[in-house]
Amino acid sequence: MAQIDIRSVRKSYGKTQTLHGVDLIFPTGEFVVILGPSGCGKSTLLRMIAGLEEITAGEIAIGGTVVNRLEPRERGCAMVFQNYALYPHMSVADNIGYALKVAGVPKAERRRRIEETASIVGLSDYLERKPAALSGGQRQRVAMGRAMIREPKVFLFDEPLSNLDAKLRVSMRAEIRKLHQRLNATSVFVTHDQVEAMTLADRLVVMNKGQVEQVGQPLDIYHRPASTFVASFIGSPAMNLMDSRIEGGTVRIGGHAVRLSPAAASLEGREITVGIRPEQVRLSSNGTGVMAVADFVEELGSGRIVHAAMEGQAFAAAIGEEVRVQPGQPIAFELPAEHLHLFDRESGRRIEVEGPAASPVAAVPALALS
Secondary structure, rough: OOEEEEEEEEEEEOEEEEEEEEEEEOOOEEEEEEEEEOOOOOHHHHHHHHHHHHHOEEEEEEEOOEEOOOHHHHHOEEHHHHHOOOOOOOHHHHHHHHHHHOOOOOHHHHHHHHHHHHHHHHHHHHHOOOOHHHOOHHHHHHHHHHOHHHHHHHEEEEEOOOOOHHHHHHHHHHHHHHHHHHOOOOOEEOOOHHHHHHOOEEEEEEEEOOOOEEEHHHHHHHHOOEEEEHHOOOOOOOEEEEEEEEEEEEEEEEEEEEEEOOHHHHOOOOOEEEEOOOHEEEEEEEEEOOEEEEEEEOOOOOOOEEEEEEEEEEEEEEOOOOOOOOOOOOOEEEEHHHOEEEOOOOHHHHHEOOOOEEOOOEEEEEEEEH
């Protein structure tokens, strides 16, 4: 068993607290990704699991055993670092098998396991080379092989792909995922890259300022963000967020009004933030709707992202490659009501209502309010 239980964990450096009572459970065999901006505490949490950072308060248990006072080597974890941490004077074979040598594993058995591991990570032809003679991706495979050969209960990845180019990151993501499926160990992967997070995770943990913002499956978090922070951090471009107020059963956005469903009647008079994903915005077919002015167009090959200004707020919409938009051009957008998200403006937390927050009728002219 390699379930990881994190209970009310705090971390302080002097008077500065970087983790504020984190509670998480990582079930056995799951691939968990911890996502967040730099300085949010994600790498600190990973290092606390590994035993490389002391726990200020709370408990961490691995496989039912509290590990707070255990040395890193006693925890059954293997860690893959951002900078690979290879021994430059050793061959690939010696790097991969170093832990077995320290443990006193006989030479013949050690060689067998090194060759087996090298085959899994695609390094059979490079065993005699030194790290300096390898590419970045090959060095990362050496680091993964060194972790694998210990047959750990838990794999810990600390932004292992951030030093690789874009094409290599894609292929290494696939390799890490296949490795996890083959070994069936519990994997915890830290990153600030949302694409890595969405493609790798069984369970996604979004962190901000030392706290957990949301935990769930990647698509659930994408489609139902728990806060404006999650809404703006997950997705590229980020979700459009616009301040508004619920009045007369509607919210006004960009000089237009969207009628809310009866389920949202209890929110009357509330100051809110309205969100919608750029890919769920539609160009108006008749020139009426929410008005914005195009700033620039981002070409993606398969489509375009129009970046615009709406009443002084940034606004983005995904459009087809056949649509031509020029900077400075006024554009009318439709905001399908079923794709709107409502957040409390003060706390930033998602507002839950029974049924859809907005009615299927998304376009109510602003004049109807007067």
